[in-house]
Amino acid sequence: MLVRMLGTLVICAIPFSGYAEESVSTSIPTAGVASSPEKTHLNNYSQATPEELAQVATQLLVEGNPELAGIVVAELLKKPSPPMQALFIAGKLAELRGDWKTAIKFYRTMLERDSSVLRVRLDLARALLMIGDTEASQHHFQRVLGEPGLPEGVRKNVLLFINQIERLTFSQMLSFEILGDSNVNQATASEAVIIGGRRFVLSPTARQQSGKGIGINWQGQYRFGESRQFSLRGIVQHQNYPSTNQYNLTYLMGFTGWTMQWSPGHSTSFEAGWHASFYGGRDLFDGAAFRISDLYRTIGGWTVNPAIESKQLRYPDYPLRDGWQHWLTLDTSKATASGIVWNAGASIGRNSARDDIYNFISSGAKAGVSAELPLKLNASLMLDYLETRYSLADPFFGKKRQEKKQSVELAITTLALSVGGFAPRIMLGHVKNRCNIDLYRYQRTYGKVSFVRDF
Numbered sequence: 001m002l003v004r005m006l007g008t009l010v011i012c013a014i015p016f017s018g019y020a021e022e023s024v025s026t027s028i029p030t031a032g033v034a035s036s037p038e039k040t041h042l043n044n045y046s047q048a049t050p051e052e053l054a055q056v057a058t059q060l061l062v063e064g065n066p067e068l069a070g071i072v073v074a075e076l077l078k079k080p081s082p083p084m085q086a087l088f089i090a091g092k093l094a095e096l097r098g099d100w101k102t103a104i105k106f107y108r109t110m111l112e113r114d115s116s117v118l119r120v121r122l123d124l125a126r127a128l129l130m131i132g133d134t135e136a137s138q139h140h141f142q143r144v145l146g147e148p149g150l151p152e153g154v155r156k157n158v159l160l161f162i163n164q165i166e167r168l169t170f171s172q173m174l175s176f177e178i179l180g181d182s183n184v185n186q187a188t189a190s191e192a193v194i195i196g197g198r199r200f201v202l203s204p205t206a207r208q209q210s211g212k213g214i215g216i217n218w219q220g221q222y223r224f225g226e227s228r229q230f231s232l233r234g235i236v237q238h239q240n241y242p243s244t245n246q247y248n249l250t251y252l253m254g255f256t257g258w259t260m261q262w263s264p265g266h267s268t269s270f271e272a273g274w275h276a277s278f279y280g281g282r283d284l285f286d287g288a289a290f291r292i293s294d295l296y297r298t299i300g301g302w303t304v305n306p307a308i309e310s311k312q313l314r315y316p317d318y319p320l321r322d323g324w325q326h327w328l329t330l331d332t333s334k335a336t337a338s339g340i341v342w343n344a345g346a347s348i349g350r351n352s353a354r355d356d357i358y359n360f361i362s363s364g365a366k367a368g369v370s371a372e373l374p375l376k377l378n379a380s381l382m383l384d385y386l387e388t389r390y391s392l393a394d395p396f397f398g399k400k401r402q403e404k405k406q407s408v409e410l411a412i413t414t415l416a417l418s419v420g421g422f423a424p425r426i427m428l429g430h431v432k433n434r435c436n437i438d439l440y441r442y443q444r445t446y447g448k449v450s451f452v453r454d455f
Contacts, residue, residue, distance in 0.1 A: 050076055054085035061089055066096055084110055084117070091123065100130045108376070108415065115339040115372050118147055122158075129165065133421055135173050135454045138165045146301030146335025155299035156264070162297065163264040167228040170220070176422075176451045177215035179239060183444035184211040184247045186433070193439050195396050205246070208442060213241035213248075215448075231257045233271065246280040253289060265297040275311060285321075287312025301335035313353075323353035339372035343382070359391040360401075376415040383408050397437050407431040413452065422451040 048056070053072055060069035070093050076086040091106035107124035110117060125140035141162050145155060165171070183189075187208045192201045221233045235253040257271035269292070276286035293307035309327045327349040334342045348363045364386035373379055383406075390401040409429035417424050427448040435441040 054083040159265045172220035178449040181446040183208040211241035211244040215239040250278040305331045320355035343368040362388040378413040405433045425450040
């Protein structure tokens with residue numbers, strides 16, 4: 001697989017180089033330089049501007065003198081605001097030394113100044129891949145697709161690159177979280193409810209409880225077969241609240257799958273497996289799970305992902321809830337210029353339980369945007385709406401339950417504080433669940449400090 005990836009790198013490098021030189025040259029003024037560094041002494045440039053010295057370093061590197069180019073660049077890097085060209089050459093010199101982490105630092109600095117320089121983003125994506133950070137590498141390759149004026153040949157190579165990343169033998173995503181939630185059990189704030197005309201006081205555990213805790217999210221995939229068409233995929237999600245252990249939540253899922261690759265930008269996957277959830281240290285539900293998804297990426301930066309999911313739910317303590325949930329989902333994203341990505345989605349689902357009281361139909365929509373900001377910040381905003389209607393009247397309240405849940409989430413990732421490939425992400429969210437039955441009406445506000453790699 002490594003040989004195949006290097007082959008892809010060579011293919012991508014050919015069209016990238018010509019376009020990149022144009023991108024960088026339009027950002028930095030071109031200065032005249034000596035035709036041969038062997039005939040030129042650096043002292044002759046003692047009065048040169050930083051931009052002129054950056055061009056000298058470029059010429060030295062092109063003509064095969066990286067040592068002398070490094071001396072020039074080292075002096076330029078001492079300045080408060082080195083020229084973009086100097087940062088670019090510093091990154092290339094780091095690549096020659098095999099110091100990919102240093103190269104990444106210089107490329108990120110350049111994108112902080114000007115996020116539209118495509119060659120730099122492509123080199124950053126490649127450098128991230130070289131250190132094994134496939135999640136972040138794919139993130140930047142996808143952003144490139146939304147840039148206007150990108151040659152079609154480059155777009156096709158980027159799609160090929162993303163496809164190669166997705167078909168690596170092993171890939172994973174990992175994040176750690178520090179949690180704070182005003183309503184960890186998603187319960188009502190009311191102290192009492194009216195049932196059959198009588199007032200019943202709720203126990204403390206039936207009302208909203210706040211909590212602080214930690215969480216971990218992991219997803220990994222192992223591909224095998226001659227063309228990596230077979231896969232094993234696993235998901236682990238865990239939230240632990242030490243002060244309120246009865247609300248600890250764990251979710252596990254394991255899939256085996258087969259993927260049909262129609263083209264570098266289009267694939268269809270079939271997966272089957274098992275999932276389980278544990279709440280408060282006890283089994284909540286488990287059962288079989290099936291998923292069919294179609295992933296399509298265009299050279300214009302669009303990603304379209306429709307999917308069908310079916311999950312069996314077996315509740316050891318609530319057998320009347322046993323049944324199946326079926327969902328049809330559609331997720332789309334569009335990468336645009338300057339590192340902005342728009343997201344939108346829609347879903348419709350049905351729950352079929354042993355007792356018809358628990359049957360419901362849900363439908364929802366979501367929209368969001370993410371962008372790269374100055375000061376090495378990434379920001380995203382997500383809005384979500386879900387409406388649920390139950391089939392039969394609730395036996396205690398005498399009416400059909402109807403819910404409308406709205407949520408908003410803001411996330412800020414601070415790249416300047418990244419350590420060991422992880423950057424802190426601060427997330428603030430609010431959920432409002434409106435319901436025609438007081439017992440199921442609630443609000444919650446939460447905050448998370450996550451340590452992520454997708455930047």
